[in-house]
Amino acid sequence: MAQSYNPMPCGRSRREFLWETGGGFGSVALSGLLGSNWLANQSRAADGQNDNPLLLPAGGGLQHAPRAKSVIFLFMYGGPSQVDTFDYKPNLYAMDGKTIDVPTFGRQGKRGGGRIVGPKWKFRPYGQCGKMVSDLFPYLGECVDDIAFLHSMYAESPIHGSAILNMNCGRIISGHPSLGSWVNYGLGSENQDLPGYVVMLDESGGPISGAKNWTSGYMPASYQGVRLRTEGVPILDLAPPRGVNAGVQRALLDHLGRENKLHALKRPGNSELEARIAQFELAYRMQSAAPEAVDMAQESERTREMYGLERQETAAFGRKCLLARRLVERGVRFIQIYSGGGHNDDNWDAHGDLVTNHTRHAGRTDQPIAALLKDLKQRGLLDETLVVWGGEFGRQPTAEYAEGTGRDHNSWGFTMWMAGGGIRGGVSVGETDELGSKAVRDRFHVKNLHATILQQMGLDPNGLSYFFNGLDQKLVGVEGAAPIHQVIA
């Protein structure tokens, strides 16, 4: 039988073979000619410099027709409370102040019960679908017919640091590439003059662990997120020093490129080096492309008003949302915007006064996000742009302390939503229990969310892999995860 024949006559193990052939670009170009099945099941190399083999003409490498070209991930850092936003629990109001036995797990550890904090906002129906939305989001309420709500999300950790890595990189430990890196690794950047992965932070600062949340992990550095600022210089350290004109800079880069290529000749397959050369060149091109992308003066007065740029409360987040649309138009694959940063009430982490905290953060984001959805839609962009909203976890139905309305973290059940990019609108899937405490029906792990995003981008979530440390690493883990088919149009 053929199968019994030793396929490694030269004495190499399969693993060695993969190390040797899987690491070079040549074998990938070949693989590009072999068709999608092969790609779906193989790790592939990426040196961060050469054209992405998945986009080679003869390969047509997308694993299926993509529904979305870009992702805008609106990260509500700190963890918004589901029962106060989109997960309507009408019976919870009357239970306000009552002590109840319900297991919870937050930063205070595991508890057996506590004092119920009733929802602090009234809910009212919106749209054709009649979705109940809390009074925190009167503008977003007008968009529910384009939104799919995922009410039964759960994550692996109720602690910010590990949970945010879970949401961004698929694991609760650091060192793994983030979602935006996977998307750019799988599809390549469309715009050669802008980074394919952009991150915009809150004015109060970055989230816990900082750049680990947009790292490319073990992938080449060219896949990491680039921080873009909406005021002042868009990208720090991009402008050349004084006295260095374009000619001098070009000559310097050309010389550096020659030296680096000589250096690289002796170190074939060194992706870090190749990525660095590519980054120098990208930075050079971005010097003109980035200021143009962030130039809001090109936007009409009506657009600026719609995003809330004229109101102090919404101006900062509004600028980021408007910039996100401009980046989508310029082919940027993955854009992440943080609402909330720093510590305590600078983000959605409402341990103390829930009303003050959520009023503040919803007030700053409601109109800009609704404007983003409407604006994408009126330009025909929502069809191909996947918008994702959510935090690293949700919050408990019970109070954290003896006094007050503060809620502790809750990774056992929380709400996220998706819109556009081939997602069905006006639907709600999954359920938490009657307290909104724990996902109980059609539960969706963070991995399922990631799988859905990859799927909509035209990638096979269980096929997209990167060979590292002897494993075909995947965003959704080697066990795999199914996309959330209930929300896919």
Next chain:
Amino acid sequence: MKIVQVLMALLFCGGLVQAQDAQLLAQALQNRCVHCHGPQKSKARLRLDQAAGLRSVVVAGEATESELFRRVSLAADHEDYMPSKGEGFGDEELLALLRWINTGADADAVARAASKLRGAAEAAALLVSVGAASGTRITPLSMDPAGDLRVDYSLAKSPPSAEQLAALAPLAERIVELSLAGQQGVEASLASLPTLAKLERLHLERTGVGDASLAALIAGSSQLRYVNLHSTAVSAAALSDLQKLAKLERLVLFDTAIEAEQLRAIHDALPELQVTAELRLPGKPFSHGGPRRLLAADASKGRIALLRETALKHWEVLWEHPIQSIHDLHELENGNVLFQSSWTQILEVNPENGELLWSYDAATQNRALAGEAVEVHAFQRLAAGVTMIAESGPARIIEVDRAGKLLRSMPMQVEHPSAHSDTRLVRVTDAGTYLVAHERDGWVREYQKAGSLIWSYDVPLFDREPAGGHGPEAWGDQVFAALRLAGGNTLIATGNGHRVLEVNPAGEIVWQLTQDELPGIRLAWVTTLQVLENGNLVIGNCHAGEGQPQVIEITRAKDVVWSFQDFERFGNSLSNSLVLER
């Protein structure tokens, strides 16, 4: 039967494997062998790009006897190892070769696969050359080397020239999607674009193109399903051409010169067509009814304020104004607030900007006698800017116009005249009568505007002796408000009687709410009355003391569904409130 099916399935799978092996092998031969054993060079007179040559180095069914397999599977440093230059066979390729030989070595299948590969390579080369000449990126949309293509100029640094667009001609019949998005100025070159007969999706957004260019562009593209025209100069003149596209499903027309009426006309003509035009957010949030607003006043805190319930039991101040005294307030239809700042001063203010729009001073205006004792405890804006004002002291109800000119005056009937308490609230009923709460008298009286008394009701003391004070310990019939209900009954807030009564025209009590009926709530001076859209009642509970709600909403079944309590912004004399539902 089942065995036959299984065998069939196995055979079918075997066929698939063979086809894949042939393809992989053809690829391997092309990459590793043909350079030396092909059309350019045929070392040892062996051509592995031809079936005959391939047959000459294999023994069908006997891989280990086959020279080709032996040579490519040797250790790389063996003198017989092939290829002598370049990278050797990979393990997948070796496996494919092995299986191919052992399953019969069908050389023709490999030749066919090789020919297909060459076709694919040529097709790819064509895309590259046309792409270079046209200055764009051309993307195949399927695995078929002659399949559908997408042409995307949206990220080009400058719009394509006429020559570049003309260079698309060799591929014109395969282009199903064309994007010129964002290429302002492309219009000048569009005439050179070859006819794209198979075009299904056309992106012209942000190009500024006009009607003539669009018409020319779509004339030969009858298969169009999607056309994006946002931010172009396209006008209604283009619609007739667009409507000729029988397969059109989606049209994006935001920010064009097409008017809303014309959009409606398209929708009526082609209801199946999805047309996207401008989408706007509501100018204000909660356009269809939002969180409750409350207008409330407490003279002891010197404040009238308009509040919004941002979260349940959490209020945001939208507007406030200092006052000395107050017993009546209104929100007008235009959103202005009509209130009093003293017993004689009535003001109309726009709460959005604080602007004073109207005022009336009862101490000086329309006064026959200078220094006459007068207090106002009720007023109401009627139609055409006319304001009704009830004067205690003179015991008359007047109506004045915006200039303050007296339009009408009607004397009231009071048994115990009092400049402070001839009346509390007075309301003009739907029938046009004045319904008056006479506080000092303890009567509700209804007058026709001409002056005749047509209905009256003595607020009962329920056989209890009056008691002094203002809180729950007080007792009396100092009625504060009376409302005529739709059915003809009258709802009465009895002041220090701690109750709400509903009486019929015959004066019989048909419903009442007494002092201690609501759980945890003790009614004190019951002041204002309001009937909400859902039929619930809102009642003012003044002087009840800290810890008690100042405003209470109940159902007719006496369930408390909402209450307001704020002893910081307001105090123990929150006499007047109005729930604003919209």
